[in-house]
Amino acid sequence: MLKLGIVTTVTKMKTLPLKRTSFSKPQLAVFIIVFSLIGYLIFKSFALNPNLPGDLNNDNTVNVQDMSILLSNYNTSSTTADINTDGTVNVLDLSILLSHYGSSYTPSGSTDLALNKPTTSDSIQNSSYLSAYSVDGNDSTRWASDTAGRPDWLQVDLGSSSSFGEVDINWEAAYGTDYDIQISNDASAWTNVLSGLNASKAGLIKHTFSTVTARYLRVFVNTSAASDSSIYSLNVFGTGGSQPPPPPPPLTGLYFSSNSVWNTLIGSGSVPATLDPNSSSWASLLSTSIGAVNVNQGDYTPTLFTADASTPRYFYKQGDGWITESVPIPTGFKVSPGDGWGTVVDSSTSRIYGFTGQPTITSSTTASGASGYAAIPYSMNGPGTWDDNTGPWGGGASGINYLAGAITPDDVKAGAINHALSMALPKNLNRSEGYAGAPACSGSYVYPASSSDGQGGCTTIPMGTHFQLDPTISDATFQSWGADAGDLMIMHALQKYGVYVRDSTNANSGLISIYAANNILSPGGSTWNYPAGWSNGMPKTLASHFRVLSAPSGVYDSVSTYGQPHK
Numbered sequence: 001m002l003k004l005g006i007v008t009t010v011t012k013m014k015t016l017p018l019k020r021t022s023f024s025k026p027q028l029a030v031f032i033i034v035f036s037l038i039g040y041l042i043f044k045s046f047a048l049n050p051n052l053p054g055d056l057n058n059d060n061t062v063n064v065q066d067m068s069i070l071l072s073n074y075n076t077s078s079t080t081a082d083i084n085t086d087g088t089v090n091v092l093d094l095s096i097l098l099s100h101y102g103s104s105y106t107p108s109g110s111t112d113l114a115l116n117k118p119t120t121s122d123s124i125q126n127s128s129y130l131s132a133y134s135v136d137g138n139d140s141t142r143w144a145s146d147t148a149g150r151p152d153w154l155q156v157d158l159g160s161s162s163s164f165g166e167v168d169i170n171w172e173a174a175y176g177t178d179y180d181i182q183i184s185n186d187a188s189a190w191t192n193v194l195s196g197l198n199a200s201k202a203g204l205i206k207h208t209f210s211t212v213t214a215r216y217l218r219v220f221v222n223t224s225a226a227s228d229s230s231i232y233s234l235n236v237f238g239t240g241g242s243q244p245p246p247p248p249p250p251l252t253g254l255y256f257s258s259n260s261v262w263n264t265l266i267g268s269g270s271v272p273a274t275l276d277p278n279s280s281s282w283a284s285l286l287s288t289s290i291g292a293v294n295v296n297q298g299d300y301t302p303t304l305f306t307a308d309a310s311t312p313r314y315f316y317k318q319g320d321g322w323i324t325e326s327v328p329i330p331t332g333f334k335v336s337p338g339d340g341w342g343t344v345v346d347s348s349t350s351r352i353y354g355f356t357g358q359p360t361i362t363s364s365t366t367a368s369g370a371s372g373y374a375a376i377p378y379s380m381n382g383p384g385t386w387d388d389n390t391g392p393w394g395g396g397a398s399g400i401n402y403l404a405g406a407i408t409p410d411d412v413k414a415g416a417i418n419h420a421l422s423m424a425l426p427k428n429l430n431r432s433e434g435y436a437g438a439p440a441c442s443g444s445y446v447y448p449a450s451s452s453d454g455q456g457g458c459t460t461i462p463m464g465t466h467f468q469l470d471p472t473i474s475d476a477t478f479q480s481w482g483a484d485a486g487d488l489m490i491m492h493a494l495q496k497y498g499v500y501v502r503d504s505t506n507a508n509s510g511l512i513s514i515y516a517a518n519n520i521l522s523p524g525g526s527t528w529n530y531p532a533g534w535s536n537g538m539p540k541t542l543a544s545h546f547r548v549l550s551a552p553s554g555v556y557d558s559v560s561t562y563g564q565p566h567k
Helices: 002-015 025-045 064-072 091-099 131-135 279-289 409-414 475-480 485-496 532-536 540-544
Strands: 119-121 152-171 176-184 191-197 203-224 230-240 292-296 303-307 313-318 323-328 341-346 351-356 366-369 376-379 421-426 466-469 499-505 511-515 546-549
Touching: 064 091, 119 131, 131 152, 131 230, 131 323, 152 176, 191 203, 203 230, 279 540, 279 546, 292 540, 323 376, 421 485, 466 485, 475 485, 485 532, 499 511, 540 546
Parallel strands: 292 511, 303 341, 313 366, 421 499
Antiparallel strands: 119 152, 152 203, 152 230, 176 191, 176 203, 313 323, 341 351, 351 376, 421 511, 466 499, 466 546
């Protein structure tokens, strides 16, 4: 009918006599200005969000939610859905909405700095309401706190110092009735940007303020409209930050970043080929003290489990209060006897979790562990070593992830070990930092280690020391020592990549232990086909042909990397 009316009007106009009218230049100028202004006002009236006609709930997208708002107010004078502001919600408003349906808008010069960034919260209701769901870009998933009472908080790590002036929160029915928006540069000291806020209803609430600069943002809920607090989406619009981590590498035995010390040939990148000034004395100490070289495959070596988005996740709290959120613990997960090492490679978050001790599942959403060690989330795209000085202890005695330097079934399938190895030396050969009453020595560890449990004197070998098997020795010589094909695989890696000291065996044991993933308790371990000769140890002669290289440089994973674990 609208189209017919327009046509009819045009037809009638054609029957009218036309009269030529002339205008002066000033009159034409006035007409142009007036009609331009009218056109501009009409265009600006075509939306409650002036940037996107039809975006009735101001979520920067025209979608089914906007359609629902319009239809529920149809034939009323509601200003909520009167897009063209003619006083009535009618077919004209519907036409405008439909013409922009599916369109979206991003604030000019800004990006959502929170999208897919690491998150932390004080609690979760269960594994269906993880804090990560608030920044996953999916408005059908959400974070929800437990119901134990307020306050609650949801924190996002933007990855680096960022400038922003808009925070959007899409609340569920458990919306904040008294909440603050806070910022921090260290995830410890917090400053309120906005405080005493009341969402008043479920749905999207936009918060704008003068631009601030910070790395961390937190929504701190003092009171809410329900027994929990729940957010569908948290968006931070501004500039800076870092991009989400790249997808994890395939499970080829090459864990952690390609430029980490574990995947770098000696003499390349950050791994020097120069000898340490103490090379001669430390190599001699090794030569005269070692009576056996083992390949650990069972006790005192890490289990290897995998996880994906479907794996059950838990709010993990250890005995001394450290908490790690959303920890994947596969059904049947086990750690090794001895030091209780276990790892979970989580492809859905690009992290490798290191466990010390068997976790206890306390409910469908919570788990606990012993004091001292948290479930440490190492980045699969990171350095593979944790800074023990920034929070709970990381992997074993050194902070190094249990899979860093460990031989894996993928190495055996490939027939070559294309990464550095890790090993343990007797405690009396590892320099002490004061552990268990031993003397506190300076230089007790070097990168990639960040701590030491050694009990040796102050001239012994620091934790993290990088050894290399003499690269001039030929296979023929190795075979004359009694090396078989499995031994040669390890010896070649020791020549090209070297081995880092990551832990300690018993004092005065005279034993070097080279680590391989546990093929007894790990899923599918019986099919890994580790060389049979490894069970008998390697030729001990190789302990007399090591040299020590200068320590590489590098960075650590730490609490600040993910904002977790936390207390």
